[in-house]
Amino acid sequence: MTGQHSENGGSKAADGAEGPPSGAKEAPSGAGEAGAKDDRAYDIVLFGATGFVGVLTAEYLARHAPEGLRWAIAGRDTGKLERLRERLASIVPARAGLPLVRADVADPASLRELAARARVVATTVGPYLTYGQELVAACADAGTDYVDLTGEPEFVDLMYARHDARARETGARLVHSCGFDSVPHDLGAYFTVGQLPEGVPLRVDGFVRTNGRFSGGTFASALNQFARGPQMMAAAKDRRRLEPRPADRKAYAPPSAPRYAGEVGAWALPLPTIDPRVVQRSARALERYGPDFRYRHYAAVRTLPMALGGTVAVGGLAVAAQLPPVRRWLSDRLKPGDGPRQEARDKAWFSVRFVGEGGGKRVFTEVAGGDPGYDETAKMLGESALCLALDTLPPVAGQLTTAVAMGDALLARLRAAGLTFRVASVR
16 A cells, blocks of 8 residues: 655556557547647646655666656655656756646646646656645646555545546546555466456456565555544445446455455455555456455464454554554654665565456466665556557546556556566466
């Protein structure tokens, strides 16, 4: 559950995979295409660039943005932006002239101006429920593509209810959860489905393992969600009332119980994250997931004591989050915008193993990479923004998942950038 709070923005194609065709929420003719936005000043603007993950994303773009890409860094503190530009220029001297854009979440007019000047806005400014709503509105109105790192279900559901229809009118692609939440899980399930027969019921389970540290933004988002149960349920209900579903297909991500998963040799604990909801939405939008699709999402731990300890820890955090003084104390232990040193990130890793079944075939796949909460998240966000700005993509608009908006194009970019998407075995 990722929700980075930038200091600067806040006010204080796979081998063997067949990419499923996109079928939902087609954009109006000409809307959302690069040609309709050529008069804008920037291809990409990174908002919240001086926060911890913002800096990592800026460094990633400095190294990997192609020559000729018009991009800028944005935030509320011009001095911090200037110092970041100097840092980027020390890495890539050509970035010495990188444009700076001042924008503040407390100044909606500045966000509207930012959105009007960009083809794609990438933002690290969270928790998004607190700091992100005006920017989504601005991008939806301006027809500007948008990517973020949120893992906050309430925020995503509220943005759907308030801005999906407008984004479809203007051709904007609003793509949430473009970091560790939820790219490996969404594209991993997409990749796995591509290895299975078409037109049959499919079952996919995802098992997450990592030694990486949660980010401060992730922790803040989790505390907020635990404390806002009724509001989350109300937002989800409102979304269900508005969101169409396919009439001839089913896609669901049901709650599940802890179990020993012999298929991966580990205890499987249901993960209360946004990821299964994202996979479910991709499956509802894309016919390639079949007539009857089910996804379950777990943390994989090796021993029963670890499984029991993890269950108790999550339950204790949920209870503690209901008490404002305790919640504030916990928030101070790991603040948004904080992060570990490079030495610690270099030792971090993640692996998501998928088990997919359907039509008499069983496939084991894996998505893997390095530090999930910071380095790889910055890579995923950067490549998502580049993909929207540069690649030929399905003609869709509105609030979309990464699989629906970018699919094979983003998968190919991430593999080229060093993430692993592989078929482990087929039975």
